[in-house]
Amino acid sequence: MLELYSLSGCPYCAKVESKLEALGLDYERHEVPRRRTNRSTVEEVSGQRGVPVLVDTENGVTGMPESDDIVAYLDRIYG
Template sequence: MTDLTLYELSGCPYCATVRETLAELDLEYESVSVPRAHDERTEVEAVSGQTGVPVLVDEANGVEGMPESTDIVAYLEETYGDAS
């Protein structure tokens, strides 16, 4: 069981950037695919307050719904990278 959950959409370049960082850091995570239509993304909206993806949840560190790929990548590198 992993503490990391990534809400993502197939073909999303921002999601791909986050997935690449997760792979580089050798982190296990649960992937939750969201619907293409924003008005059907109720689960990700409940988690993060918005319908955009990617969104990261890190239960171990109290991150309940971090949006924005650049913020997620910086967080992952800071929290799980070599410098952590």
């Protein structure tokens, strides 16, 4: 199961969501608070408070940040 920590209106998050949809992948989306100081859940998962963050437990990914890295990963593993 793929999980994406994301924020509405975030262009980097939208880029990852577009890739997930283009690949036809099911994922659970977690909307994070707009204020970075309120993103403790994201920090617990990835060690930082920025989004997007991908979790892919089947492949041992516990909290991948950076939209370009996530898109490249999705292409490599699921593309």
